[in-house]
Amino acid sequence: MNVEIETRWHPSTKLNAIGAALDFTSVDPLPENVTRDQIEEYCYTLEQLYGAYVDEMTAETTLSRREAQTWVLRNLVYEGADRLSFEAIGLYIWAIGRSADGDPLSRTIVDGYHERAVEKVDAAEATVKRIEPPPYPDDRYAEPTMLWVDGEVAERLARRLGPEEGYNDALERLLDETVDAVPLETLLERLREAGATYVGVRTVNPGWDRELPLSVHGPESVAFEVEATAVRVDDTPYPFGIEHRPADAGTGSLLTLFAADDTDPAAGVERLQQALERVETTLPALVDRAREAGVTGLAVADDPVGTGAHLLAIGPTDADDPLEGVDRLVLDDRTLTVGAGTKLTAAEYADREGTTLLWTSPDADFDEPRELPDDPAARREQFPTAVLHTD
Incomplete structure (x- = not known):
């Protein structure tokens, strides 16, 4: 069996491709057109990127070298590199320090190293979280994250704490205080009083939710000044810009x-809140949304649309579209732009070629039922390589 490798690929991409083509049922599991010297070359290039991390983790933590190698290669990704699969990590461990003797480590062996590394890292994190008295971070925050700052900065922050205010609340308050924001409904009322006949958000703009592109329509006599640099939507400040358009300008592409x-204005604010909740999502959240909509499957086209993924929702014609308003899909190590979303029936999907199923409901009638993996990395690996390279 041969494997296709393009010269322009990053060594991590090449190693992933080789790992996917390994055949441990053969005397020599390597693809026929790949030499051990090539693999060693790719691995030693990667060692220049990750070797120092592995050495430091081995020396300063309870992780063994194999555990450290697996943890670093699986969880740290250099810009321009791909996250290594377990098979690729097996090739790396096999080539680095073993002179490529014997066979590469199998996915099962590497997975064992990774599980032990995860257990040790989780135990260390649990210890750090509990060196202070309760309530513990896991009890207070939805996604507690450790943040390191200089001791002097921590002291300054402590002096700014309000009554019964924790560091998280203080940081949010201080960050919000730096923004000159006005409630969106208040801004809309002011624009209406100034003579505007229509206000919308140009949601077709990429990243529209990061800086709201407002389109204000009305006669040329409309005069308004906005000193605020952000609007508040559900207590969250959003930077915004305003474009003045004639009263008869089209509104088809606007929210x-x-x-x-x-x-x-009140109804408009509620509509925007709903759009902001949908614009960026994770695959598990999208599956939940699909279930609620009555959709029985989610898939992705093997080829991107422009610079984004083409997502497919499969279900009866009367089911709601769970892909409506989704612009970005957050994976474990990257965020994919959603270039297009299509809702189609199971029969239409069966006639379609060049797709990859991501999830199917248990009662769906598919030739290849697909449960959503619990492991975030496994969920990412479901996506075609061409789609992952669009991030």
């Missing part, structure tokens, strides 16, 4: 926040 004839 309506206010329209003189049918949408008041």
